[in-house]
Amino acid sequence: MKNIYTIPASAGETTAGSNRPFFNHVPDRLWNDWRWQMRSRVRTVEKLAQYLPLSHEQQEQLSFVTAKYPLSITPHYLCLINPDDPYDPIRRQAVPALEETALCGLGDEDPLAEAELSPVPGLVHRYPDRALIITGNICPVLCRHCNRKRQWRQGPFIQTDATLAPMLDYIQKTPGIRDVILSGGDPLTFSTGRLERLISALRRIKHVEIIRLGTRYPVTLPQRITVELCSMLAKYGPIWVNTHFNHPAELTPEAARACQRLLRAGMPVNNQCVLLRGVNDTVEVQEALCRGLLKINVRPYYLFHTDDVQATEHLRTPVEAGVAIMAGLRGSVSGLGLPTYVVDLPGGGGKVPLQPDYLISGSDSEYVFRNPKGKICRYRNPKN
Numbered sequence: 001m002k003n004i005y006t007i008p009a010s011a012g013e014t015t016a017g018s019n020r021p022f023f024n025h026v027p028d029r030l031w032n033d034w035r036w037q038m039r040s041r042v043r044t045v046e047k048l049a050q051y052l053p054l055s056h057e058q059q060e061q062l063s064f065v066t067a068k069y070p071l072s073i074t075p076h077y078l079c080l081i082n083p084d085d086p087y088d089p090i091r092r093q094a095v096p097a098l099e100e101t102a103l104c105g106l107g108d109e110d111p112l113a114e115a116e117l118s119p120v121p122g123l124v125h126r127y128p129d130r131a132l133i134i135t136g137n138i139c140p141v142l143c144r145h146c147n148r149k150r151q152w153r154q155g156p157f158i159q160t161d162a163t164l165a166p167m168l169d170y171i172q173k174t175p176g177i178r179d180v181i182l183s184g185g186d187p188l189t190f191s192t193g194r195l196e197r198l199i200s201a202l203r204r205i206k207h208v209e210i211i212r213l214g215t216r217y218p219v220t221l222p223q224r225i226t227v228e229l230c231s232m233l234a235k236y237g238p239i240w241v242n243t244h245f246n247h248p249a250e251l252t253p254e255a256a257r258a259c260q261r262l263l264r265a266g267m268p269v270n271n272q273c274v275l276l277r278g279v280n281d282t283v284e285v286q287e288a289l290c291r292g293l294l295k296i297n298v299r300p301y302y303l304f305h306t307d308d309v310q311a312t313e314h315l316r317t318p319v320e321a322g323v324a325i326m327a328g329l330r331g332s333v334s335g336l337g338l339p340t341y342v343v344d345l346p347g348g349g350g351k352v353p354l355q356p357d358y359l360i361s362g363s364d365s366e367y368v369f370r371n372p373k374g375k376i377c378r379y380r381n382p383k384n
């Protein structure tokens with residue numbers, strides 16, 4: 001099948017002036033200002049109804065859902081939605097669905113047992129060499145598939161220097177930790193100054209080798225990736241950025257430019273995609289996404305099976321769907337563009353990779369494989 005999603009030829013080079021149907025009265029100066037984007041987030045059903053056709057009944061249903069699971073969409077991300085398509089893949093990720101409350105009996109609040117694995121509040125320590133700091137719960141767009149949805153109900157919060165101190169102290173006293181992940185709610189919600197205080201404090205800890213930023217700002221609010229932010233981050237490398245593109249329609253010129261800036265400041269950008277029903281659960285969409293990411297120098301890192309999180313069931317697929325997608329990609333997409341499909345095991349069991357089985361049998365003398373096209377191939381096994 002032909003790809004229907006293409007990246008604008010100008011990806012990575014241009015700035016504003018691109019497609020913004022609902023906001024063409026907004027001057028570029030404001031549109032490109034991340035604070036304006038943040039201030040202008042759509043956070044009520046009434047406001048959303050100004051942009052998307054919603055019947056009175058739909059508005060009532062949405063109000064019911066948002067009482068439990070709020071809504072937040074940046075103007076940038078809102079403009080990626082085709083208002084005439086009720087199944088639009090961007091809409092599905094950002095606009096609440098009745099299923100969030102209707103199917104809420106399924107799943108867990110905290111399937112990865114993050115609370116249990118927190119030696120100090122806000123810091124998850126699951127693997128000996130890695131620690132994850134939850135920097136808050138404020139994101140520009142509230143993803144409907146968020147695996148920390150449990151945090152939405154406590155009202156907006158952000159870690160302060162005072163609440164970060166015990167986490168830094170724990171990392172300082174735990175020499176096995178080499179890799180510190182800032183995750184969230186999004187760490188780029190921090191002001192650049194506060195982020196610099198945290199990152200420079202981590203850098204003063206000798207055994208911390210790398211710092212990772214887990215952020216969806218390049219996708220949902222790319223204007224946040226300013227020259228000022230990047231020159232601050234460039235002082236504290238090695239920093240690795242993991243972002244979260246789920247669909248090729250998110251590969252806008254603004255997003256490409258944000259990734260380019262991070263890369264030029266020395267930060268490799270990897271992508272962590274979540275497999276979502278009705279969003280990206282076909283080989284065609286995943287292929288277009290992976291190819292599109294390579295074109296903007298972003299490496300597909302993980303394809304996550306959706307965690308068993310309460311209020312996300314309508315977006316989950318069977319595990320087989322992910323394996324079938326990997327089977328469809330292998331052999332037809334550059335190896336650089338192939339993510340590892342992983343299931344994050346409940347109870348803090350950790351991530352395990354899943355892939356189609358290419359090995360049929362193996363012995364001391366011979367291995368038998370099936371290649372991605374289904375052809376059986378024999379391989380002589382060298383003597384030990």
Ligand SMILES: *Cc1c(COP(=O)(O)O)cnc(C)c1O
Binds near residue numbers: 125126127132181
């Ligand atoms: C996913 C995760 C990591 C990082 O895992 P990688 O496989 O190294 O990317 C670290 N800590 C926690 C708690 C995680 O959930």
